[in-house]
Amino acid sequence: MIDEAVRRVLTVKMSLRLLEDFLVEPEKALSAFDALEHRSLVLKIARESIVLFKNEGGLLPLKKDIGSIAVTDGIRAKVSEKTIVRYAKGCEVFGGTKEGFTKAVEVAKNSDVAIVEAWLPGEEGGNAVSGISTSGTPSIRADIPRLSGGSEQVGPIESIPP
Incomplete structure (x- = not known):
């Protein structure tokens, strides 16, 4: 390395x-x-x-008449007035607190679609992988936020059924 x-x-x-x-x-x-x-x-x-890792089942692009969405940031302007947009702040990436996980998981489970933003704080967010290709070694090593489990935190994504 x-x-x-x-x-x-x-x-x-x-x-x-x-x-x-x-x-x-x-x-x-x-x-x-x-x-x-x-x-x-x-x-x-x-x-x-936008980085799309997997478009399983043709989920994207989102349809305008979707029933409900769980989101971690503003999307209300992109969907119809009939769409219920549920918001949960979630948690900070660093700090070791689980505050916000439960609410974020609850909101995601009760929605047709969950949009989860996982980002490093400050300017490090854009530097998680160095170089032009994302196939290299990450220049910053961090769980975002501990999504891989095996720690004191339980990531909200692990708690959401597929």
């Missing part, structure tokens, strides 16, 4: 020609990675993107 991390860092440095001149000014190097317009573009792309 360390070799892979070093390889990624050196590849980026080489592509930016940072290895050709060892007298790099840190401010200039940082501006190449942390420009405001890049952050804005990345945020826009993330907000407009």
Whole structure:
């Protein structure tokens, strides 16, 4: 894992020609990675993107006349007025508290569709997998939120029947 991390860092440095001149000014190097317009573009792309892992049974795209939806964020504008949108905050990714799990599971079980957002806090959310391909080693290792079980927390997704 360390070799892979070093390889990624050196590849980026080489592509930016940072290895050709060892007298790099840190401010200039940082501006190449942390420009405001890049952050804005990345945020826009993330907000407009969706990752579909499995579309079992042709669930997506959601039909406008769906009976009820459990959701962890606003979707009311995307469905008909007849659709019941049930909301449960759920829980924080880190912190070790189970507060919110029970309500989130209850809301999901009582809905035709459950939309669950699992995200790392702050800016780490967009950096969970490094590089262009998601087939590499994750640069951040975390259960989101402990969905794989085997810990003191019981993830809400494990509690929802398929």
